[in-house]
Amino acid sequence: MERLTAGRLRTEYLDDPLGIDVSAPRLGWIAVANHRGAKQTAYRLLVATDQKTLDLDLGNLWDSGKIESEESQHIVYEGTELVSGQCAYWKVQLWDEAGNGGNWSSTAMWSMGLLARDQWQGSWIGLKNDHKPTKEQPKPSIYLRRDFQVRKGVKRATAYATALGLYRLYLNGKRVGNDVFSPEWTDYHVRTQYQTYDVTGLLQEGDNAAGATLGQGWYAGYIGMYGFQKYGMDPSFLLQLNIEYEDGTTDCLVTDEDWKASHGPIVSSDLQMGETVDARLEMPGWNGLSFDDSAWVCVDIMYDYRGWLVSQMSRTIRVTETRQPVEIRPLQDGRVIIDMGQNMAGWIAVTLTGEPGARCTFKFGEVLDDNGQLYTDNLRLARQIDTYVCRGGTAETFEPTFTYHGFRYVEASGAGFAIDDVMGIVVHSDLPVAGELETSHPLVNQLISNIRWTQRANFMSVPTDCPQRDERHGWTGDAQIFAPTAAYNMDVAAFFAKWLVDLEDAQQPTGAFTDFAPFIFGPKTEFDNDFTYTHTASSGWADAPIIVAWSMYETYGDKKILSKHYEAMKKWVGFNWKQFPGGIRKDVPQYGDWLSVNERPFEEVIAEFGRMVSHHSTTPYDIFSTAYMAYNAKLLSDIAGVLGMTADQALYAKRFAMIRQSFIEQFVDEQGSIKGDTQTAYAMALEMDLLPDYLRSAVLEKLVSKIEQAGGMATTGFHGTKFLMSVLTKNGHAELAYRLLLREAYPSWLYSVNQGATTIWERWDGWTKDGGFQDPGMNSFSHFAFGSVGEWLYRNVGGIDRDPSEPGYRKLLIRPRINGRLTSARCTYDSLYGPVKTDWQLIQGEFRLEVIIPANVSALVYIPSVEGSDVLEDDTLAIAARNVELLGREDGCSVYRIASGTYRFVSVYGGTNYKS
Structure with missing residues (x-):
C-alpha cells in the first residue's frame, strides 16, 4: 500500500504567491492516495527561510511538530513573524489511517509584500494630458523608461509595481509577468492593488533598462453605463525594484524624476471604446538598452495616492486560450466578417499587409442581423472598434494592449489577410477549472458549455454582467445567484474574496450595500416614467455580500470570509430593520425578479398591483423584498452561529421569525395562495422557509400547477430561476425539473x-423567430444570470454535492437524479479536498455508477434501485464490500456511506427509459 502524501500545496488559495500582505497566511493541501479508506490522521509542517534549510528537514521559521488532526485546509501559519519581502518555503508530511508516516511533499513557497506604506520609496509618475477624451478619440497611452546600473552578484531582485490605470512593465526589453490588465479594478478612492514579480533572471551586470506602458483602464477611461466616467484624468505609475546582492548589500530602483516619458504607437486606448495603433510611430527598442531617448520629455510627478496600497491576493487576468476563426466571409465594399465560432471576451491578433498609412478597422459584435451584417445596436455607447494604421512594407501583426471586447464576430476592413492570419485571444481572470460535466444529451452539453463560456467572459477581476456594452459592472444580483454555479466551474475562492472587499468598500454610511461594485456614482435614472433610483440597497442585489460570503463558506469552509465582513453584514441587516421594523419591505422602485416572463396580460397585473410591479418583474416588489429581508436575517443568524456569536445568533433568528410571520400574515392565505400568484413567489417562499409547515404542500401544488398551466414552462426571472429547479427537485418533482431543463420551445x-x-x-427572448431582437437598450448575449441552472446540473445530473451537515466538501453527497431522457453523465469536481468523479449510465435496465472519492473524504451515495433487488459493488454485494456501509432506503434509492477510493455500483433501475 502506497503512503499518504500531500499534494497541491497552496497559500491563501494561491499557488506560490509573491508579495502577499497577510501576516499569518493560511496553508492548505490535499491528501493523495489510491487505496480505499485513505485518511489523514496527523500532519507536520515545516516552513523555512530557504530551500536548502527545508531540504535538511528543518523549519527555521516554523516547525509545527506532529499535529494529530484530519484538517488539511485553513491551517494558519504560527511561526516566526515575517517581514516585508521575506520568502517562506514549506512542505508537509502526513500520517495515514494506520498511523504510517508518508514522504514529505514537494516544496511550495510564498513571499511577503511591502507591509507598511512608508516602505514604498518611489513617486507616482506619468505624463499629464489636458485633452478630454471622446468616444472616437480616447487618450493615448504613455511610454516610460530609464536606464540604471546593476552591480555584480545579484542574489534576488523583486519588482513591486502598480498604477492608477493599467501598466505593462519591461526589463531589458522583456515583458515582466503575463498578466494583461494590472492593477485590476478596485474603488481607487479606497484602495489600489500592487503586483509582485521575481525579476532576478531579467537583470544583468552593468547597464540595464526599465520601461512601462500606461493605459487608461478602469481609472481614467470609460467605465460603466453613464458615459465618460473617471476616478482621475491621467494614469500614473509606481515601481520599486529591490535588488539584493550575494554580499548582503542592496540597491533600489524607484519611479522618480529621472524617468523619461513619451507618447507612441498606441495613439488612443479605452476598455470600452477600443484601441488605435499607428505602427508608423513605433519606437524599436524603446524599453531596452542603447535606446536614444533624447527626444523624450521628463516625467510629471503626479499626485501622491491617498488610498490603501494592497497586494493582489487573487489570480490575475491573463490570456487563457487562443482560437482560430471558423470562417471569414466577404461582404460588399471590401469588408469581411470573421466568425470565431464562439462568443468570448478578449481581442484578435491579425497578421496583415498594407500600404504605409493604410487604415485597418476591426469592429466587434456578438451576433449578426438578418442580413448577415454585424449587429452592434446592443452595445449602446460602447464602440468596440480597434484600428491599426500600417507602417507598410513587410507583413505586420496587430494586437491591442489595453482594451477588450465581448464578441463572436469581427467586421474587418482596409486590410488583406487569410483565415490562418487571425487568432482569437481569450482573456479573463485565470481561475483554475474546477468542474466538468458531459451528458448523453448534446443540447444539454451545449448549455453547459454556454454557461462556462459566459463565466469566462464575465469574470474579469469582478463578476461583470456583460463583456460588450457600456456597462460591464460588477452587478451584485447577477453574481449572488450565479456564485454556486461559478464555484462548480472554477476555483473562485480568492476571486470572490477580492470582490467582497469591493462590496464592503462600496457600502454606504447608512449600512446600505450598493447594487454593483466597485461602485460608480451616476445620475439618477428615470424608472417607468415616474421614479428614480441610485443603484443602492435594492433587494436581491444589495443582499449579495451575505449570500456570496455564505456560499463561499459552504463551498470552501472558510470562516475568515464570514468574520472579515461580519460587521458590514450586520450594518446592512440593521439598515433594513431600521427602515422596515414591521417586517414588510415595500419601498419602490425595485428590480424584483428581473426579466421574468409575464404569466398573464401586464395590463391586468398593473391594474391589481400598481407600482409594486413593472414590465421587468411581475412578482410584486413587496413580496420579493420582504422575502430577501427575511432570508438575510436567517443567513446572518447562521453566520453568527458559525462564528460563535450566540447572542447575535439568537437575535437574528428572532428577527427572521418576525419577518417570516409578517410575510405569512400579509401575503399568504389559508389555501396556500401567495400575493402575485407567480412561480417566483411560490419558489422563493418554499426555498427561503417562509411558510408554516401545514401550508408547504399546498404552496408546492400551486407552483406545480402554475408551471403546468403555462404549458410546462418556467416564467421566472433571474432570481426565481435560481430557486425554481431546486424547489421542484427537493420536493418530489425532479421529473418536472427535467422537463423544464429539456424544453426547447421559447422560453427555455x-x-x-x-x-x-x-x-x-x-433575456429569455434576446432573439426569437417571431420577434427578432429584443430592445437593444438591454439585450446582452453574454450574461450569466440564467446560467445559475449550472448548480442544479452539477448537483442533480452530475450527482456531486456536499453533505449539508458540513461545509467545504469534506463530506460528500453523491446523488444523480436519474431521468430516462438522459442515459449517461460524466462529472468531475476538483473540490478543496481533491477531485471527485462520477460516471453513470443506464444500460438495458441497469444503473451503473463509478464514483471516485478523494483521500481524507467520505460520502453518502444514493443508488437508484428496485426495492428488494441486489445492489452490486464491483461484482460483490454492496453490503459486503469493503468500506461500504448500507444506511437504508430513501426515495427509491439504496443509501450507502463510503470512504475514499474508487467504487463501481450496479443496480436494477426501476424507472422509465426515454430517448434522449
Missing part, C-alpha cells in the same frame, strides 16, 4: 441553444 434554456447561442443570453 435550450431555445437559445437551438438558435446557435454559444453563451447565456441576458
Whole structure:
C-alpha cells in the first residue's frame, strides 16, 4: 500500500504567491492516495527561510511538530513573524489511517509584500494630458523608461509595481509577468492593488533598462453605463525594484524624476471604446538598452495616492486560450466578417499587409442581423472598434494592449489577410477549472458549455454582467445567484474574496450595500416614467455580500470570509430593520425578479398591483423584498452561529421569525395562495422557509400547477430561476425539473441553444423567430444570470454535492437524479479536498455508477434501485464490500456511506427509459 502524501500545496488559495500582505497566511493541501479508506490522521509542517534549510528537514521559521488532526485546509501559519519581502518555503508530511508516516511533499513557497506604506520609496509618475477624451478619440497611452546600473552578484531582485490605470512593465526589453490588465479594478478612492514579480533572471551586470506602458483602464477611461466616467484624468505609475546582492548589500530602483516619458504607437486606448495603433510611430527598442531617448520629455510627478496600497491576493487576468476563426466571409465594399465560432471576451491578433498609412478597422459584435451584417445596436455607447494604421512594407501583426471586447464576430476592413492570419485571444481572470460535466444529451452539453463560456467572459477581476456594452459592472444580483454555479466551474475562492472587499468598500454610511461594485456614482435614472433610483440597497442585489460570503463558506469552509465582513453584514441587516421594523419591505422602485416572463396580460397585473410591479418583474416588489429581508436575517443568524456569536445568533433568528410571520400574515392565505400568484413567489417562499409547515404542500401544488398551466414552462426571472429547479427537485418533482431543463420551445434554456447561442443570453427572448431582437437598450448575449441552472446540473445530473451537515466538501453527497431522457453523465469536481468523479449510465435496465472519492473524504451515495433487488459493488454485494456501509432506503434509492477510493455500483433501475 502506497503512503499518504500531500499534494497541491497552496497559500491563501494561491499557488506560490509573491508579495502577499497577510501576516499569518493560511496553508492548505490535499491528501493523495489510491487505496480505499485513505485518511489523514496527523500532519507536520515545516516552513523555512530557504530551500536548502527545508531540504535538511528543518523549519527555521516554523516547525509545527506532529499535529494529530484530519484538517488539511485553513491551517494558519504560527511561526516566526515575517517581514516585508521575506520568502517562506514549506512542505508537509502526513500520517495515514494506520498511523504510517508518508514522504514529505514537494516544496511550495510564498513571499511577503511591502507591509507598511512608508516602505514604498518611489513617486507616482506619468505624463499629464489636458485633452478630454471622446468616444472616437480616447487618450493615448504613455511610454516610460530609464536606464540604471546593476552591480555584480545579484542574489534576488523583486519588482513591486502598480498604477492608477493599467501598466505593462519591461526589463531589458522583456515583458515582466503575463498578466494583461494590472492593477485590476478596485474603488481607487479606497484602495489600489500592487503586483509582485521575481525579476532576478531579467537583470544583468552593468547597464540595464526599465520601461512601462500606461493605459487608461478602469481609472481614467470609460467605465460603466453613464458615459465618460473617471476616478482621475491621467494614469500614473509606481515601481520599486529591490535588488539584493550575494554580499548582503542592496540597491533600489524607484519611479522618480529621472524617468523619461513619451507618447507612441498606441495613439488612443479605452476598455470600452477600443484601441488605435499607428505602427508608423513605433519606437524599436524603446524599453531596452542603447535606446536614444533624447527626444523624450521628463516625467510629471503626479499626485501622491491617498488610498490603501494592497497586494493582489487573487489570480490575475491573463490570456487563457487562443482560437482560430471558423470562417471569414466577404461582404460588399471590401469588408469581411470573421466568425470565431464562439462568443468570448478578449481581442484578435491579425497578421496583415498594407500600404504605409493604410487604415485597418476591426469592429466587434456578438451576433449578426438578418442580413448577415454585424449587429452592434446592443452595445449602446460602447464602440468596440480597434484600428491599426500600417507602417507598410513587410507583413505586420496587430494586437491591442489595453482594451477588450465581448464578441463572436469581427467586421474587418482596409486590410488583406487569410483565415490562418487571425487568432482569437481569450482573456479573463485565470481561475483554475474546477468542474466538468458531459451528458448523453448534446443540447444539454451545449448549455453547459454556454454557461462556462459566459463565466469566462464575465469574470474579469469582478463578476461583470456583460463583456460588450457600456456597462460591464460588477452587478451584485447577477453574481449572488450565479456564485454556486461559478464555484462548480472554477476555483473562485480568492476571486470572490477580492470582490467582497469591493462590496464592503462600496457600502454606504447608512449600512446600505450598493447594487454593483466597485461602485460608480451616476445620475439618477428615470424608472417607468415616474421614479428614480441610485443603484443602492435594492433587494436581491444589495443582499449579495451575505449570500456570496455564505456560499463561499459552504463551498470552501472558510470562516475568515464570514468574520472579515461580519460587521458590514450586520450594518446592512440593521439598515433594513431600521427602515422596515414591521417586517414588510415595500419601498419602490425595485428590480424584483428581473426579466421574468409575464404569466398573464401586464395590463391586468398593473391594474391589481400598481407600482409594486413593472414590465421587468411581475412578482410584486413587496413580496420579493420582504422575502430577501427575511432570508438575510436567517443567513446572518447562521453566520453568527458559525462564528460563535450566540447572542447575535439568537437575535437574528428572532428577527427572521418576525419577518417570516409578517410575510405569512400579509401575503399568504389559508389555501396556500401567495400575493402575485407567480412561480417566483411560490419558489422563493418554499426555498427561503417562509411558510408554516401545514401550508408547504399546498404552496408546492400551486407552483406545480402554475408551471403546468403555462404549458410546462418556467416564467421566472433571474432570481426565481435560481430557486425554481431546486424547489421542484427537493420536493418530489425532479421529473418536472427535467422537463423544464429539456424544453426547447421559447422560453427555455435550450431555445437559445437551438438558435446557435454559444453563451447565456441576458433575456429569455434576446432573439426569437417571431420577434427578432429584443430592445437593444438591454439585450446582452453574454450574461450569466440564467446560467445559475449550472448548480442544479452539477448537483442533480452530475450527482456531486456536499453533505449539508458540513461545509467545504469534506463530506460528500453523491446523488444523480436519474431521468430516462438522459442515459449517461460524466462529472468531475476538483473540490478543496481533491477531485471527485462520477460516471453513470443506464444500460438495458441497469444503473451503473463509478464514483471516485478523494483521500481524507467520505460520502453518502444514493443508488437508484428496485426495492428488494441486489445492489452490486464491483461484482460483490454492496453490503459486503469493503468500506461500504448500507444506511437504508430513501426515495427509491439504496443509501450507502463510503470512504475514499474508487467504487463501481450496479443496480436494477426501476424507472422509465426515454430517448434522449
